[in-house]
Amino acid sequence: MGTEENKQDRMKYRLADAMKICMKKMPVEKITVKEIVAECGTTRQTFYRNFQDKYDLINWYFDRILLESFRHMGEGETVYEGLVNKFHYIEEEKLFFKAAFRTDEQNCLKDHDFQLILRFYTKRIEEKTKKPVPEHLKFLLEMYCQGSVYMTVRWLLGNMKQTPEEMAKNLVDAMPLELMKAFQEIHLV
DSSP: HHHHHHHHHHHHHHHHHHHHHHHHHHHHOOOHHHHHHHHHHHHHHHHOOOOOOOOHHHHHHHHHHHHHHHHHEEEEEEEEHHHHHHHHHHHHHHHHHHHTOOOOOOHHHHHHHHHHHHHHHHHHHHHHHOOOOOHHHHHHHHHHHHHHHHHHHHHHSSSSSHHHHHHHHHHTSSHHHHHHHHHHHHHHT
């Protein structure tokens, strides 16, 4: 089974590489599955065995990069350090993210990023406190995560010139006071 999973993962990465090549030539909205599989040297059937559509492929690849950056957010590390890691990963894959974040179509990366970040922070809070996040804190966390995604997209698309470290500091500084206190209690800031 492990070998089959590795083979499937290799194909997914090959399709992601083909998608990145296509992104250099045209906007995401114009890229078709036909073009992705032609670039990859595989079939539409193989594509659809791995992904629902091109946005599913983009989200899968984004997950791999984000999960890798979250892996660096080990126990005891702060929100700031995790954000710095995330922004460095985004910089390394800038072309991919710029193209992917430009679209607002179904299954888009902005919504996916929001859901991943919200789940990540919720899980960290619940692991540390051993109880569900209270409703009022959930509201603040959702608002904070939406704002973080929005500012990340602005930064990535070139509207902001901050370094990853400056962006991380700005996002930590923008945290609502009550959320900041909750994060301080569990040593995440």
